[in-house]
Every structure is written in structure tokens, then in C-alpha cells.
Amino acid sequence: MGNAPLPENVLRDAPTHTPRPPELADLALLLTGAYAPLTGFLGRADLDAVARRGTLADGTPWPVPVTLELPATLTAHLDDTRRTVILTDPEGAPVAALAVTDVWPVAPGVSGVGGTVRRIGDGDHRPFHRLRRTPAQVRAALPLGRVLGVLADRPLHRPQLAQISHAARTLSAHVLVMVPADEPGPDGLAPEVLVRAVLAAGDRLPGATVVAVPLSRRGDEIRTALLRAKVAEAYGVTHLLSTGEAMISGGGPRVLVPRELAYDKRDGQWRSQEDIPPGARRQALRPAEIDDTLERGFPLPEWHTPPAVARELGRARPARRHRGLVLFLTGLSGSGKSTVARAVADSLRESGQRTVTLLDGDVVRRELSAGLGFGKEDRDTNIRRIGWVAAEVARHRGLAICCPIAPYAAGRAGARRMAVEAGAGFVLVWVATPLEVCERRDRKGMYARARAGQLPHFTGIDDPYEEPGDADVVLDTTGLTVDEAAQTLLEHLIETGWVEPA
Ligand SMILES: Nc1ncnc2c1ncn2[C@@H]1O[C@H](COP(=O)(O)OS(=O)(=O)O)[C@@H](OP(=O)(O)O)[C@H]1O
Numbered sequence: 001m002g003n004a005p006l007p008e009n010v011l012r013d014a015p016t017h018t019p020r021p022p023e024l025a026d027l028a029l030l031l032t033g034a035y036a037p038l039t040g041f042l043g044r045a046d047l048d049a050v051a052r053r054g055t056l057a058d059g060t061p062w063p064v065p066v067t068l069e070l071p072a073t074l075t076a077h078l079d080d081t082r083r084t085v086i087l088t089d090p091e092g093a094p095v096a097a098l099a100v101t102d103v104w105p106v107a108p109g110v111s112g113v114g115g116t117v118r119r120i121g122d123g124d125h126r127p128f129h130r131l132r133r134t135p136a137q138v139r140a141a142l143p144l145g146r147v148l149g150v151l152a153d154r155p156l157h158r159p160q161l162a163q164i165s166h167a168a169r170t171l172s173a174h175v176l177v178m179v180p181a182d183e184p185g186p187d188g189l190a191p192e193v194l195v196r197a198v199l200a201a202g203d204r205l206p207g208a209t210v211v212a213v214p215l216s217r218r219g220d221e222i223r224t225a226l227l228r229a230k231v232a233e234a235y236g237v238t239h240l241l242s243t244g245e246a247m248i249s250g251g252g253p254r255v256l257v258p259r260e261l262a263y264d265k266r267d268g269q270w271r272s273q274e275d276i277p278p279g280a281r282r283q284a285l286r287p288a289e290i291d292d293t294l295e296r297g298f299p300l301p302e303w304h305t306p307p308a309v310a311r312e313l314g315r316a317r318p319a320r321r322h323r324g325l326v327l328f329l330t331g332l333s334g335s336g337k338s339t340v341a342r343a344v345a346d347s348l349r350e351s352g353q354r355t356v357t358l359l360d361g362d363v364v365r366r367e368l369s370a371g372l373g374f375g376k377e378d379r380d381t382n383i384r385r386i387g388w389v390a391a392e393v394a395r396h397r398g399l400a401i402c403c404p405i406a407p408y409a410a411g412r413a414g415a416r417r418m419a420v421e422a423g424a425g426f427v428l429v430w431v432a433t434p435l436e437v438c439e440r441r442d443r444k445g446m447y448a449r450a451r452a453g454q455l456p457h458f459t460g461i462d463d464p465y466e467e468p469g470d471a472d473v474v475l476d477t478t479g480l481t482v483d484e485a486a487q488t489l490l491e492h493l494i495e496t497g498w499v500e501p502a
């Protein structure tokens with residue numbers, strides 16, 4: 001790395017390849033020097049040594065494989081004179097030149113390759129560029145002595161801040177906060193929001209250094225932890241504060257497991273739980289409680305979260321009542337889906353707080369899904385269309401109410417996914433009125449026809465209904481009036497913060 005620029009003709013003639021996301025994540029770390037002493041993807045001899053004894057071939061300790069795979073059709077064209085491959089990001093922009101030194105088959109049509117990488121292209125232009133310093137730059141700016149590393153996967157609230165301050169004081173260490181800045185955090189926060197929230201806590205950690213690191217998590221927790229320790233070491237960390245995630249040093253920095261702190265109401269300090277009498281003790285909020293507070297539109301309490309951090313998180317996570325929602329009712333024909341959906345829609349329209357789109361069964365089958373029948377494929381198509389339209393309505397902060405039978409779990413899950421990806425909520429209501437009751441109601445005489453064999457593949461008679469295991473509300477309308485059933489749903493929406501109380 002860092003040697004003379006590659007000749008124009010090499011760049012022009014070299015084949016290009018877009019690595020898979022985990023490979024790109026490794027590439028980003030290789031290019032900044034965070035995987036020092038590695039300068040590229042490992043070749044066969046190094047991989048073999050890592051597997052056998054946890055070192056590179058030359059004996060340097062290295063904990064886990066760092067590999068790249070290329071299509072065999074690409075590697076087949078490499079030879080002694082042409083051995084450069086241009087690695088690009090998913091948009092096709094060149095990121096690095098790989099000088100291939102080693103090629104071997106790993107699966108039919110797939111080659112493993114080893115070789116050094118060097119940055120090409122005009123570098124990255126992502127948010128918080130000024131915090132994306134290389135390990136060498138960071139190490140050069142650190143004071144002498146111990147460095148306490150903190151991997152801030154989540155925003156820092158008062159309990160974490162107290163743990164960090166305590167550990168830093170005990171060790172007389174400088175604090176280095178590393179924020180993974182290339183992928184959403186475990187609680188779904190966009191990386192730039194996480195960086196802003198960590199910076200907002202900065203005045204509680206005077207003198208601390210904050211860096212944005214292209215860290216991403218892998219399927220394998222141990223591998224992730226070992227690599228993270230390596231990266232921390234490259235940035236100059238001597239002691240790594242465990243933040244609840246699996247933390248293993250693998251011979252790198254020493255890992256400190258801090259004691260769990262609680263809030264002491266007597267003097268407003270955070271200290272070890274056992275040092276606080278139970279009556280004066282307040283436990284730290286768990287991530288799910290933090291999410292829930294924000295989603296209901298409440299500010300995070302000041303005893304727990306510095307107001308500047310709470311402000312950033314509040315801005316990034318609008319309350320549910322300001323977000324779109326898909327209310328999805330599923331159940332047998334005649335269970336009461338449309339009737340209840342209409343009553344809920346009327347009530348919400350009366351209150352005027354939300355724009356409501358009711359995707360009613362008959363209307364959908366006439367307009368959106370005209371021509372579709374009731375075979376599995378057509379039902380799937382019907383649900384996919386309903387789910388798509390509902391997600392678009394909710395993307396623009398509307399409330400979409402849908403009430404198809406939707407007999408298949410996969411179709412319902414697809415609708416949920418589309419809503420969530422549109423930044424909206426999804427509430428699944430299983431209208432679980434038993435078949436006998438639906439059949440007794442038989443408003444349109446459909447069940448009678450189905451029983452008589454005149455309407456084959458009727459849901460509940462001779463066609464399946466997969467009962468939901470993931471319903472947010474289960475509603476049996478047997479002994480209820482329509483008003484009572486609608487009220488149950490409205491109360492659920494109010495309780496969970498999607499709708500404001502009248
Ligand atoms: N074979 C069969 N199976 C189930 N339902 C049938 C069938 N044929 C017609 N109908 C009438 O169509 C209405 C259900 O349509 P959906 O769009 O909700 O069905 S699905 O979600 O695509 O499975 C539903 O009408 P409503 O009861 O008015 O909702 C059914 O009576």
C-alpha cells in the first residue's frame with residue numbers, strides 16, 4: 001500500500017468485481033490499516049496457518065480468516081502479466097486494486113483469491129468524513145499511556161458514561177470511542193444518527209477521542225469479537241471496555257467487564273447495584289424500553305440520558321403517532337374483518353388525526369386484483385399487491401387498513417416486511433372467530449355452496465388457513481358487538497401509541 005500509482009493501462013485492462021457485503025467490510029478495514037499487519041486478503045498458506053494454529057504463515061498471531069472469493073470465469077483470465085482486479089462498491093465505483101498472488105478453487109465456479117489491496121478512486125464521501133481517521137492518524141494523536149477503547153454500538157446513556165468514566169479514572173487512561181459507522185446498529189439506528197448521539201454525549205467524556213470505524217458485524221459472534229479486538233488494537237487501544245456484546249481479546253487489548261450500575265435516587269449518582277438500598281435503586285433502561293419510550297413519543301428521562309443525547313434520538317425516532325401504519329386484519333370469510341375494519345376506519349376518520357385508506361376486500365378484488373382467482377398463486381399475488389399498496393400509503397404517514405383472508409403466513413410476513421421497510425408500523429390482527437360461527441353467519445350463502453361442493457377451494461372448508469403465530473391482537477367476534485370489537489382494536493392502537501386518545 002502507499003506505493004507508486006498503478007499505470008493507466010493496468011487499471012484500464014483489469015477486470016472488475018463487486019465483493020459481497022462482508023468482503024467489502026473487510027476491504028474497508030484492510031484499506032485503512034485497521035487489520036494491520038494484514039495488507040490484503042489471505043492466501044492459501046496464511047489461511048492454512050490461521051486454521052491450524054491461529055497465526056499467519058510467518059508466525060504472526062492472527063485470529064480469523066479474511067477471505068475473498070471471485071467467479072472462476074474471472075480468475076481464469078488472470079496470468080503473470082495480468083493479475084490486477086479492480087474491486088468496486090455496489091454502485092460500481094472503483095474502491096481498490098487487488099494484486100492477486102494466489103488463486104485456488106473453493107466451489108464449482110468459485111475461486112478463493114489472496115493478494116494485497118490498495119485504495120484507488122477518489123476515496124469515500126460519506127457523512128462524518130472528519131471522524132473517519134485511519135488507525136495510524138489516530139495513534140499519532142493519542143497521548144502516551146493507556147488507552148481505554150469503547151465500541152459504541154449503541155448510544156451512550158448515563159449508565160454507560162458512568163462505566164466509561166469509572167474505568168478511565170481507575171486506569172488513568174485516555175478514552176477512545178469507536179463508532180461503527182457503516183451499517184445500522186443492532187437497534188436499527190442509522191450510522192450517522194448513532195455518531196450524532198455519541199457526539200452529543202461528548203461533554204460527559206472530556207478529552208475523549210471519537211473515531212468512526214468501518215466496522216460491521218458478522219453472523220459469527222466470536223469472529224466479530226476477535227476482529228473487533230484486532231481493530232481496536234490497531235487504533236492504539238490497550239484496554240477494551242466490554243459493552244455487553246461478546247468481547248474476546250484474542251491476545252490483543254485486555255478486556256474489562258464493567259460492573260452493572262444502577263441509579264441512586266439519594267444523590268443522583270450511578271454506582272454498583274449492591275451499594276444502593278433497594279428502595280433507592282433505579283435500574284438502567286433496557287434497549288427495548290428505550291425504543292418503546294421513543295416510539296410512544298416520550299422524551300428519555302433525564303436521570304437516564306443526557307438531554308442532548310435524548311434530543312438526537314427523539315429526532316431520529318419519531319413517535320408512532322407521527323408515522324404510517326398498516327393495520328392488517330386476517331381471518332376466515334365471515335369472521336368480521338370488513339365489518340370491524342369499517343368501524344375502526346369510521347372512528348379514526350371522525351377524530352381526524354390520521355388519513356385512512358381502507359383497502360376493502362370487495363373493492364380490492366374488483367379494482368386491484370381483478371381477474372385473480374382463489375388458487376394459492378392468485379391469493380399470494382392478491383396479498384402482495386395489497387401489502388405493497390398499504391406500505392406505500394404508510395410510507396407517506398397514512399394509515400392503511402386491509403382485511404383480506406390472507407390465509408398464508410408467508411404472504412402476511414411479506415406484507416409486514418414491506419411496511420417496516422417503508423419506515424411504517426405493522427399491526428397484525430387475527431380475527432379468530434371460529435369456523436362454525438362464520439358458517440352460521442353465512443351472509444352470502446358461500447359456505448352453503450362450498451359445503452355442497454359448488455365452490456371448491458373455499459378457505460376453512462377445503463382450502464387451508466394457516467393460523468398466525470405472530471398476531472399482535474387476536475379477536476374472536478363471536479360474543480361481541482361490532483362496536484366492542486372495533487373498540488378493542490382502537491384501544492390497542494392507543495395503548496401502543498399509534499393513535500392518540502380522543
Ligand atoms: N374459494 C374461496 N375461498 C375463500 N373466499 C372466497 C372463495 N371464493 C370466493 N370467495 C370470497 O372472496 C372473499 C375473500 O377474498 P380475499 O381477497 O380476502 O381472499 S384471499 O386473501 O386472497 O385469500 C370472501 O368474501 P367476503 O366474505 O365478502 O370477504 C369470500 O366469500
Ligand SMILES: Nc1ncnc2c1ncn2[C@@H]1O[C@H](COP(=O)(O)OP(=O)(O)O)[C@@H](O)[C@H]1O
Nearest residue numbers: 332333334335336337338339477480481482485
Ligand atoms: N362483533 C362482530 N364483529 C364483526 N362482525 C360481526 C360481529 N358480530 C356479528 N357480525 C356479523 O358478521 C358478519 C361478518 O362479515 P364480514 O365483516 O364481511 O366478514 P369478513 O370480512 O371477515 O368476511 C357481518 O354480517 C357482521 O354483521
